[in-house]
Each structure stands twice: as structure tokens, then as C-alpha cells.
Amino acid sequence: MQFDPNSVKFLRAIVNPVDLRGVFVVPSPPVGLLMAGRSNVGKSSLINTILGREIARVSKTPGRTRDINLFEFKLRGDKTVINEANIQANSKFLLIDLPGYGHAEVSKAEGARWSDLLAQLFDILPPTMLILNIQDARHPMQESDRIFLKFFKNRPLAASLIFNKYDKLTTQSERARLNNFLPQILKESKLFRKMYLVSAESGQGIPELHEELVNFLLKYTTSR
Numbered sequence: 614m615q616f617d618p619n620s621v622k623f624l625r626a627i628v629n630p631v632d633l634r635g636v637f638v639v640p641s642p643p644v645g646l647l648m649a650g651r652s653n654v655g656k657s658s659l660i661n662t663i664l665g666r667e668i669a670r671v672s673k674t675p676g677r678t679r680d681i682n683l684f685e686f687k688l689r690g691d692k693t694v695i696n697e698a699n700i701q702a703n704s705k706f707l708l709i710d711l712p713g714y715g716h717a718e719v720s721k722a723e724g725a726r727w728s729d730l731l732a733q734l735f736d737i738l739p740p741t742m743l744i745l746n747i748q749d750a751r752h753p754m755q756e757s758d759r760i761f762l763k764f765f766k767n768r769p770l771a772a773s774l775i776f777n778k779y780d781k782l783t784t785q786s787e788r789a790r791l792n793n794f795l796p797q798i799l800k801e802s803k804l805f806r807k808m809y810l811v812s813a814e815s816g817q818g819i820p821e822l823h824e825e826l827v828n829f830l831l832k833y834t835t836s837r
């Protein structure tokens with residue numbers, strides 16, 4: 614199974630976090646992916662790479678994605694294999710692009726708005742949504758990342774950590790530095806089921822990530 618680029622649709626932008634209730638507090642909660650990370654780490658770029666379609670706005674100016682953007686997509690099955698997964702192929706999945714956090718020029722009011730949004734979001738986020746924390750491979754686990762992780766630390770939610778812009782680690786010693794740090798991150802946070810080293814730009818590491826995402830999505834559609 615793969616992501617079906619032709620099925621990708623922008624649904625809407627949410628400005629008021631209260632409107633999240635209409636998305637999650639429903640009889641059949643959505644199955645999907647939630648992208649969160651510091652400003653400019655490449656969340657929107659990764660969405661486009663994962664979905665195979667230029668749908669999320671990419672920008673050189675940090676803090677570009679200000680609203681909560683909702684997208685819909687489907688998976689596409691291998692037509693030669695008639696199995697349960699193919700039957701599920703018509704299911705619609707949800708992808709959420711959260712505004713970036715940790716932006717240096719954020720005002721106090723904006724910071725408070727962000728905390729309020731996260732508190733409300735993690736109060737109602739169902740376990741059928743996989744949290745993808747995107748970090749910059751050059752700057753792992755910044756203070757704002759640690760603050761973000763605290764919001765869902767004690768909740769029964771699944772999360773994976775994605776280091777994007779891996780292509781920017783051009784020397785062996787830079788790559789070794791990050792790799793040596795990974796076990797410590799896993800141990801320290803105990804939140805992540807998996808970690809990925811990827812580049813939205815070069816496509817490096819994306820097939821492995823695809824596989825986990827598809828498995829997660831199918832697990833929840835087939836068990837319904």
C-alpha cells in the first residue's frame with residue numbers, strides 16, 4: 614500500500630482550537646497523522662514528500678504555517694493483491710499540519726496561544742492519530758522540543774521522531790554526532806516508538822518512514 618497522491622485534498626484551516634472538537638470528538642474518530650515541530654524544520658516539505666503532492670505551503674520565512682491545516686488522503690493498494698488492505702483502500706485519512714513552535718520572535722501572547730492549543734489538542738487527540746515530531750537533524754532536542762513533548766508525555770498516544778534535513782549533515786563526524794545522541798534521546802524521553810533520519814529534499818530515508826506510516830494507518834482501519 615502507498616499514499617495516493619491523487620486523493621490528497623486540503624480540507625480546511627482551523628484558527629480556533631475549540632473547533633478541534635468537531636474533528637476528534639465524533640462517533641468515529643479519524644485515523645491519521647499529526648505533524649508537529651519547530652518552525653522551519655520542514656514539516657510542510659515533509660507533508661508534500663510523504664503524500665507525493667505539493668499541497669502544503671513551503672516557505673523560507675520561519676513561522677509561515679500559522680493555522681492548523683487539515684488535509685485528507687487515501688491509500689492506494691497494489692491491484693494484483695486482493696486482500697483486506699485493498700478493501701480498506703477507500704478509507705479516508707486525516708493529516709494535520711500544526712503551526713511551528715519555538716520561533717524566536719514569538720510574542721508572549723502568541724506563546725500562550727500555542728500552549729493553550731496544545732493543551733486542548735492533547736486532551737482530545739485519539740490514539741488513532743500518530744504524532745510525528747519533526748526536528749532538524751542539525752539541531753536535535755532543542756528546549757522548545759522538550760516543552761512540546763511534555764504536553765503528551767503521560768497520554769496513551771503513539772509518537773515517532775523524524776530528523777529532517779539529514780542531507781545537511783555533510784560530514785561523517787556530523788552524522789556520527791547525531792547517531793551517538795539517538796540512544797540518549799530514546800532513553801530520556803521514552804515517548805518515541807521509532808526514529809527516522811530523512812530528507813524531504815533528497816527523499817533519503819523516506820521509504821522506511823512510508824512503511825511505518827502505512828502500517829499504522831492500516832492497523833487502525835482493519836481493526837474497526
Ligand SMILES: Nc1nc2c(ncn2[C@@H]2O[C@H](COP(=O)(O)OP(=O)(O)OP(=O)(O)O)[C@@H](O)[C@H]2O)c(=O)[nH]1
Nearest residue numbers: 652653654655656657658672676677678713813814
Ligand atoms: N536541505 C533541506 N532543506 C529542506 C528540507 N526540508 C525542508 N527544507 C527547507 O526548509 C525550509 C522550511 O521548510 P517548510 O517545509 O516550510 O518548514 P515548516 O516546518 O513547515 O515551517 P513553518 O510552517 O514555518 O513552521 C524551506 O526553505 C525548505 O525548502 C530538507 O530535507 N533538506
Ligand SMILES: [Mg+2]
Nearest residue numbers: 656657677678
Ligand atoms: Mg509549514
